[in-house]
Amino acid sequence: MSLPGQPRPLAFQTFGVPRRIAGWETRRPMTEHIALYGKGGVGKSTLTSNLSAALAEAGFSVLQVGCDPKGDSCSLLNNGDPIPTVFDLLREWGEISVDAVAHKGFKGVTCVELGDPFGSGQCGSSEIARALAELKRIDLFGAIAPDFVLYDISGDSTCSSFYTPIQQIGVQRIFVVTTADFMSLHAANAIFKMLDRYGESNVPVPVGGLIPNSISSSFEESFIADFAVQTRTRTMGRIPRSLMVRQCELYGKTVIEASPLSNQSYFYRRLANQIVDEAASQPGLSAPMQPEELRAWARTWGDRIYALENGLVTDGAAI
Ligand SMILES: Nc1ncnc2c1ncn2[C@@H]1O[C@H](COP(=O)(O)OP(=O)(O)O)[C@@H](O)[C@H]1O
Ligand SMILES: [Mg+2]
Known part of the structure; x- marks a missing residue:
């Protein structure tokens, strides 16, 4: 747990990443709500789980909220096992409690899955709003009091539940996970459009940047970096494509847990460090491209x- 005035968590220091922002601890909000969007299959859940693990091993308290109807966001933090979802519990008991929905995973990361609103794999924004309202009603965020809440949200454009957490929870920063293929960037552009529309009538939500995932060549990096320039955002530290991610997935674990000394773990830690440090800087607003x-x-x-x-x-x- 990092409290004002305490030194920087050890794990980040040992990996030699420079500490950039003096007085960072005192400027951070109590709990920061961060949303990770991206097209289905780009690796959001894997990345979010590894980020949660990296933050937790560095001493932060983390709550990961899976907002995908698949309900598999947190499985790598729980040995590959599913956890009961908010919708499962609501359907079965008609109500939820903090103890019933919140599961402690690797290094004490608190895991919550919203699950499938209709049991059909479709998105339903009013249902998602209801689940989030329930989480607020039971004061989940107050009871856990985490440093970070990471929302893992499917960004497929057919899903109208896009806005819900932003409006309801007051998400403070958004990252968009993307691989280097056109359809993922197309989805990223649609997410920027959604944020643009949202910003017209509400306080705009800052975009922390694009997170390039599964990168296997400098071409792929350049492609995403150029897209970032065109949409007036920026790229965060890339995550390489690695067989180790697949291997750890087969063991039901994050890379941070199963292979903590690997190069791949370093990339996740570097990204976690960037996200923590840049909380004190000013993330910008993105500018979507026209079709x-x-x-x-x-x-x-x-x-x-x-x-x-x-x-x-x-x-x-x-x-
Ligand atoms: N950096 C990476 N290198 C190799 N495979 C990856 C990487 N990131 C994710 N994957 C794989 O991609 C697949 C989809 O990941 P997942 O996190 O479930 O995507 P999403 O949550 O966006 O639908 C998984 O099999 C996962 O192991
Ligand atoms: Mg997922």
Whole structure:
């Protein structure tokens, strides 16, 4: 637990990441609510669980809230096992309690899954709003009093539950997880659009940045970095593609738990460190591309790949 005036958690120091912001502890809000959005399958749950694990081993108290109907957000923090979801409990008992919904996982990370609102795998925003209202009613956030709440939210554009946690809980920062394929960036752009619309009538929610996941080449990094420039956001520390992630998943564990000294763990810790440090700086607002801009931008990258594949000499743009 990091309290004002206490030294920086040890795990971050041992990995040699510089401490950048003096007085950080005193400027942090009591509990920071952070949402991680992204297209289905980009690796949000894996990344969120590893982030929670990295923050927890560094001494922070963390609550991870899975908002995906699959209800599998926290499984890597619980040896691969599912936990009873809010909707399961509501259906069975008609009400919930802190003890029933909150499960302690790896290093004491508190795990909560909203679960499937209709038992059909579909999103239902009013139902999700009801589940979050229940969590507030039982004063989950007060009872756990975590340093960070991480929401793992499916960002598939058909899902109208997009806004719910932002409005209801007052999410303070948003990150968008993406891989280096067009559909993931297309979904990221749709999320930025949603935030833009939301910002017209509400206090805008700052975008902490894009988190490139499953990166296997410098081309992929450049592709996402350029998208970040176009949408006036930025990229956070990338997470490489690694067989170790898949292996640890088979054991039902995060990489931080199953392979704490691996290079891959370092990348998760580096990202956790960035997220903690940059709480005190000013994350910006993103600017989504219009559909025709997005298409035109995509074509420029198509041309670059074509030139690369055919050995054309170009301006040396980084791929
Ligand atoms: N950095 C990575 N390297 C390799 N595989 C990854 C990485 N991140 C995620 N994965 C794999 O991608 C798959 C989807 O991940 P998951 O976290 O369930 O995605 P989401 O929650 O976005 O739907 C999982 O099998 C996971 O092991
Ligand atoms: Mg998931």
